[in-house]
Amino acid sequence: MITAVQKPFDEISEMVKGHDKLLILGCGSCVTVCMAGGEKEVGILASTLRLFNKQNNISMEIIEDTIERQCDREFFDAVKDKILRADAVLSMACGAGVQFCAEVFEGKRVLPALNTRFYGATEQQGIWSECCAGCGSCVLDKFGGICPIARCSKSLLNGPCGGSQEGKCEVDPENIDCGWQLIYDRMKSLGLLHKLEENEPINDWSTGRDGGPGKIIREDMVL
């Protein structure tokens, strides 16, 4: 899923200032799972903002709603009227959802309530961690299913740097496991350590960020 965290409240209250009618719009998929922008979080943010506005004599009507996804056009139908009537939409989706909402409702001010973080998995309840960098040329087959690009702080492809100590990464030994230690341990348990002796060529980053904004076109699906 795409993970995100809520922006600091000060930043949000400053951002929405001056709008008389605000729709706080949640997303029912990724950010619901990582508890940043689903129906519950919409309710909490709306209540906090209403209380803040009351304390500061700010008059603002705040409406709440959540749709299944904000990155697919059809789901906006259910809230079309609410969006059109609002002065601004405070989107609690990831950056893709915020941008797509603004694209679907041209001329509407759409503001981000979240900071989008990474593609990750639920490590345990309440803890999410980064797994994939969306690089566009998956190498997981070569590294025992652990991504050196996303999980090594330096995205090293040919073994660890000198900063790997007791399984921890020098970048933040308290919080980051060394990705290469994880790869080594996994390959060992799979009996595939010899595979790590193969040289990994310089990566072609053009399928990722270096190639500019990505686009996928499925000719058989295009209308």
Next chain:
Amino acid sequence: MREKKKIIAFCCENSSLKAAYAVTDQSILDAIEIIRLPCSGKAEIGLVLKCFENGHPGVLILGCPVDNCKYLTGNVRARKRVGMVKKALREAGIDENRVQMDFISSVDSHKFMNIVKEMEERLAPTAR
């Protein structure tokens, strides 16, 4: 005249609710609106904030003593949620002590009364 809003007391039915039933002082019971919960862990952050939005001056979340929750960790989770409510209140510019978590056993009606009394007195100067 607008109805005077009461302190909301979210009571776990396994402990504090039983303590509340044993309270005989009517003035204490008149000061609060009891909401029965199967566990204090059921007091959602949004729900508690809604109480403040609706004009209630204070909210009590009263769970079982620590290590004595029927659902093992519901009360400890409630305490963490109360922390989140306090954070939201601070952000909104409201006194965070308007929400309070306490742990009460089913036989502790005295403690129950004291908690309500203390919050009532504390909130007395604020407009209801």
